Amino acid sequence: MLATMGYITPEITGKFPGYLSPSAGLKFADVPNGLAAISKVPAAGWGQILAYMAFCEVSQDQSAGTPAAAGDFGFKVLTASDPEAKKTKLAAELANGRLAMMAIIGMFFQDGLTGSAWGDWANYTASPLRAFENELGVQAPVGFWDPAGFTADGSTENFARRRQTELKHGRISMLATMGYITPEITGKFPGYLSPSAGLKFADVPNGLAAISKVPAAGWGQILAYMAFCEVSQDQSAGTPAAAGDFGFKVLTASDPEAKKTKLAAELANGRLAMMAIIGMFFQDGLTGSAWGDWANYTASPLRAFESELGVQEPVGFWDPVGFTSDGDVVTFKRRRSVELKHGRISMMAAMGYITPEITGKLPGYLSPSAGLKFADVPNGLAAVSKVPVAGWAQIAAYFGFVEFSGGFEDYKTGTPGDYGFKVLTSSDPEEKTKKLSAELANGRLAMMAIIGMFFQDGLTGSAWGDWASYTASPLRAFENELGVQAPVGFFDPFGLTKDGDTEAFKRRRATELKNGRVAMLATMGYIAPEYSRFPGFCSPTEGVKFTDVPNGLAALGKVPAAGWMQIFLFLGMVEKGLYTYDSARAPGDYKNAGVLGVPNGSTMAPGEGRNRKLNSELANGRLAMMAIIGMFFQDGLTGSAWGDWANYADSPLRAFENELGVQAPVGYFDPLGMSKDGDVTTFRRRRESEIKNGRVAMFAAMGFIAPEYFRFPGYLSPAKSLKFSEVPNGLAALGKVPFTGWVQIFLFCGMVDFGLYRADDSRDPGDYANGGILGVPNASGPMADAEGRKRKLNSELANGRLAMVAITGMLFQNGMFGTTGPAMWGF
Numbered sequence: 001m002l003a004t005m006g007y008i009t010p011e012i013t014g015k016f017p018g019y020l021s022p023s024a025g026l027k028f029a030d031v032p033n034g035l036a037a038i039s040k041v042p043a044a045g046w047g048q049i050l051a052y053m054a055f056c057e058v059s060q061d062q063s064a065g066t067p068a069a070a071g072d073f074g075f076k077v078l079t080a081s082d083p084e085a086k087k088t089k090l091a092a093e094l095a096n097g098r099l100a101m102m103a104i105i106g107m108f109f110q111d112g113l114t115g116s117a118w119g120d121w122a123n124y125t126a127s128p129l130r131a132f133e134n135e136l137g138v139q140a141p142v143g144f145w146d147p148a149g150f151t152a153d154g155s156t157e158n159f160a161r162r163r164q165t166e167l168k169h170g171r172i173s174m175l176a177t178m179g180y181i182t183p184e185i186t187g188k189f190p191g192y193l194s195p196s197a198g199l200k201f202a203d204v205p206n207g208l209a210a211i212s213k214v215p216a217a218g219w220g221q222i223l224a225y226m227a228f229c230e231v232s233q234d235q236s237a238g239t240p241a242a243a244g245d246f247g248f249k250v251l252t253a254s255d256p257e258a259k260k261t262k263l264a265a266e267l268a269n270g271r272l273a274m275m276a277i278i279g280m281f282f283q284d285g286l287t288g289s290a291w292g293d294w295a296n297y298t299a300s301p302l303r304a305f306e307s308e309l310g311v312q313e314p315v316g317f318w319d320p321v322g323f324t325s326d327g328d329v330v331t332f333k334r335r336r337s338v339e340l341k342h343g344r345i346s347m348m349a350a351m352g353y354i355t356p357e358i359t360g361k362l363p364g365y366l367s368p369s370a371g372l373k374f375a376d377v378p379n380g381l382a383a384v385s386k387v388p389v390a391g392w393a394q395i396a397a398y399f400g401f402v403e404f405s406g407g408f409e410d411y412k413t414g415t416p417g418d419y420g421f422k423v424l425t426s427s428d429p430e431e432k433t434k435k436l437s438a439e440l441a442n443g444r445l446a447m448m449a450i451i452g453m454f455f456q457d458g459l460t461g462s463a464w465g466d467w468a469s470y471t472a473s474p475l476r477a478f479e480n481e482l483g484v485q486a487p488v489g490f491f492d493p494f495g496l497t498k499d500g501d502t503e504a505f506k507r508r509r510a511t512e513l514k515n516g517r518v519a520m521l522a523t524m525g526y527i528a529p530e531y532s533r534f535p536g537f538c539s540p541t542e543g544v545k546f547t548d549v550p551n552g553l554a555a556l557g558k559v560p561a562a563g564w565m566q567i568f569l570f571l572g573m574v575e576k577g578l579y580t581y582d583s584a585r586a587p588g589d590y591k592n593a594g595v596l597g598v599p600n601g602s603t604m605a606p607g608e609g610r611n612r613k614l615n616s617e618l619a620n621g622r623l624a625m626m627a628i629i630g631m632f633f634q635d636g637l638t639g640s641a642w643g644d645w646a647n648y649a650d651s652p653l654r655a656f657e658n659e660l661g662v663q664a665p666v667g668y669f670d671p672l673g674m675s676k677d678g679d680v681t682t683f684r685r686r687r688e689s690e691i692k693n694g695r696v697a698m699f700a701a702m703g704f705i706a707p708e709y710f711r712f713p714g715y716l717s718p719a720k721s722l723k724f725s726e727v728p729n730g731l732a733a734l735g736k737v738p739f740t741g742w743v744q745i746f747l748f749c750g751m752v753d754f755g756l757y758r759a760d761d762s763r764d765p766g767d768y769a770n771g772g773i774l775g776v777p778n779a780s781g782p783m784a785d786a787e788g789r790k791r792k793l794n795s796e797l798a799n800g801r802l803a804m805v806a807i808t809g810m811l812f813q814n815g816m817f818g819t820t821g822p823a824m825w826g827f
Contacts, residue, residue, distance in 0.1 A: 001100040007034060007107050007117055013392070014385065021045065034117030035108065088334075132159055136260065137166075137267040160242055164235070167244035170270015173277045180207060180280050180290055186556065186564070194218065207290030208281065257583070261507065309433065310336070310440040333416050340417035343443015349450045353380060353463055358734050359742055367391065380463030381454065434685070481509070482611065483618040506587045513588035516621015523624045526552060526631050526641055539563065552641030553632065659687070660790070661797040684765050691766035694800015700807045704730060704820060717741065730820035731811065 016028040024042050031040045041049075062068040071090065111117050113124040132151055133144045146152075151159055189201040197215050204213045214222075235241040244263070280290070287296040306317045319325075324332055362374040370388050377386045387395075417436070426432040453463070460469040479490045492498070497505050534546040542560050549558045559567075579590040595604060604610040631641065638647040662668045670676070675683050712724040720738050727736045737745075757768040810824075817824045 001097055003104045004100045004107070007104070011118065012384065034111040036116070135159070135163070136264050137163070139264070139268060157237055160237065164242055164244050167267065167270065170267065170273060173273035174270060176277045177273045177280065180277070184291065207284040209289070258581075308332070308336070309437050312437070312441060337416035340440065340443065343440065343446060346446035346450045347443055350446045350453065353450070353453050357464060360735060380457040382462070481505070482614050483509070485615065485619065510581065510587035513618070513621065516618065516624060519624035519628045520621055522628045523631065526628070530642065552635040554640070660793050663794060663798060688759060688765035691797065691800065694797065694804060697803035697807045698800060701803045701810065704807070704810050708820065730814040
């Protein structure tokens with residue numbers, strides 16, 4: 001652990017000042033990090049190291065039966081007088097030590113093989129993995145991934161054999177995954193699976209339960225077919241079949257480059273399918289059916305924690321790594337305590353990034369002895385190098401004080417994270433639960449936020465650095481491509497293009513265009529039949545007229561098997577015949593396709609108009625992909641293509657559809673499903689928050705506009721000689737408010753929230769005992785006209801919502817243009 005920290009610390013905090021060996025003239029700064037440091041240590045230094053190690057070894061009796069023999073040297077930070085606490089800490093020390101042993105070995109290897117402590121692996125040219133780093137399946141972000149070292153011997157023959165096996169398993173898994181999905185969507189084959197056994201396809205259940213229905217002769221056929229596939233071609237080393245090429249040119253191609261692209265895609269899809277089918281098997285086996293409800297898995301050890309704090313929609317109890325699979329309550333509480341601590345620190349850290357940018361920095365000196373002012377300390381990561389050694393000692397001492405004064409037993413003796421600070425908790429158990437749940441959620445968000453801030457800071461060079469400063473970004477390769485549109489610019493949150501691979505980008509763009517075009521046709525296909533249908537028969541042999549085919553998802557059940565075959569063949573003809581990919585042309589641009597896809601070879605002249613139309617196609621395609629998914633959901637939940645949501649009787653939103661704020665044209669609008677649990681208490685709390693935020697936003701929106709026409713006379717701060725007329729409008733005003741002004745604002749907000757307008761569960765959200773009509777604290781009201789009162793309260797909600805959007809827009813405009821004058825409003 002010490003060695004691992006010794007590798008990391010010099011990279012972050014720098015090195016000690018002064019000399020390591022004054023007699024040899026060797027400064028600490030001259031000693032390189034990592035293995036290279038060994039050659040810099042003088043002989044006397046090695047003597048000191050050995051003497052210190054000997055002192056540590058012989059200074060205590062370590063004979064059998066002594067505490068030291070068990071690793072207890074009386075250093076009570078690592079141990080404790082409490083046997084249970086001592087056991088927990090020693091167990092943690094062992095776990096951390098094991099992790100550190102693995103880490104330091106890895107660091108030694110990286111250092112030795114690359115030539116520096118944190119060396120670039122590209123420098124390790126002798127790696128046997130280099131033999132396979134250009135093979136199919138080597139894909140970002142992991143590159144050539146072989147953690148078990150199967151290819152460490154560099155054997156090409158073994159690699160080819162394993163690749164062939166991987167391809168076969170992937171293909172079988174893709175078929176198996178489709179075999180789980182298809183019967184749920186298209187239904188099952190008509191007729192008999194086994195006429196002799198009287199077994200129909202419709203009698204065979206989906207998933208694992210089907211295994212018991214297959215007769216012995218069926219298993220024989222399956223085995224015989226598998227054997228035929230295996231032995232029908234020569235798969236010996238060096239043959240195409242040994243590399244997975246069995247001459248089936250839909251999966252491969254005569255064009256080597258196209259073949260490579262398709263096989264790489266097949267490998268990736270096969271790997272995904274292997275993971276998918278295993279997941280399906282687990283869900284099937286644990287819940288009892290192919291798409292079984294996880295609520296049926298009553299033996300889950302996670303049930304022990306599904307009612308704990310932090311279990312929130314939409315994911316519920318989320319533990320993908322299975323930390324709680326043992327059902328150990330004590331361990332769960334310990335982790336919860338750690339999560340709360342990390343969340344609290346992250347919330348402070350996130351505020352620490354934001355606050356200096358808004359309120360400025362503290363006056364005076366951070367370190368009078370070093371002549372270091374608070375104003376001299378930069379915001380963000382750059383501040384780390386400015387903190388003097390004594391400052392780091394103070395930080396460490398404060399951490400220690402907080403940790404030891406609060407104790408380590410909170411998760412054993414009470415609620416994890418409850419140290420008696422009643423602003424975060426409460427004497428009311430229900431209120432306490434609500435606040436701690438909110439704290440957990442905010443802490444989790446803050447942990448994500450602060451990591452994002454660190455990345456932005458590190459990559460752009462400042463705490464709120466302009467991403468344009470990150471010149472090394474591989475996304476720069478695509479920021480001028482079609483589809484890069486305001487306000488998000490080049491949008492790639494998953495980093496799919498971070499490798500800068502132009503070919504991969506073009507392939508994805510072609511796929512996006514195809515999916516968008518299909519989605520636009522599908523969306524129109526939902527709309528058009530509501531107004532017009534083809535005359536005559538869809539299938540004369542089946543006697544199915546076009547007018548007999550319902551619109552939407554219900555149509556799938558009406559398409560005969562021959563119809564599905566025609567659809568499949570038509571798609572193949574379009575893909576392989578009419579519109580074939582040409583690497584020399586732009587994505588989505590096909591030789592045979594003219595304007596609007598008419599196959600006459602026509603084209604638009606290059607220029608601004610063409611780019612604008614192609615951008616529009618991309619934007620419309622993206623919109624259509626979202627639209628068709630929405631239509632599928634509406635169709636599936638209401639029973640018809642344009643079904644009335646009133647038919648969705650199972651909707652938990654029904655509990656709130658008559659509440660205030662439900663207004664035409666959208667009705668009850670909750671796209672994130674926050675109220676789908678039907679919890680009235682939570683709904684009331686959110687409604688109250690919405691009303692408060694709306695009221696504040698209305699004041700704020702007026703506060704942006706009014707000072708352009710009128711300001712108060714006199715002084716805002718007589719002590720600072722600061723007049724109201726000297727305070728700029730908008731965001732710039734934040735920098736003018738003195739520290740005592742922020743304190744007054746904070747206290748006023750607290751007085752309003754906790755004193756004047758207190759929530760009362762017996763009253764409507766936003767209705768306060770002291771608050772009269774229009775908020776005047778004279779307890780007037782309620783208004784006598786019930787209908788008029790409802791209309792006005794609805795107006796308040798609508799105006800508040802509009803104001804929240806408005807003030808957000810004003811803040812953005814103000815920040816972008818740097819003024820609240822006419823330029824901010826586009827004049």
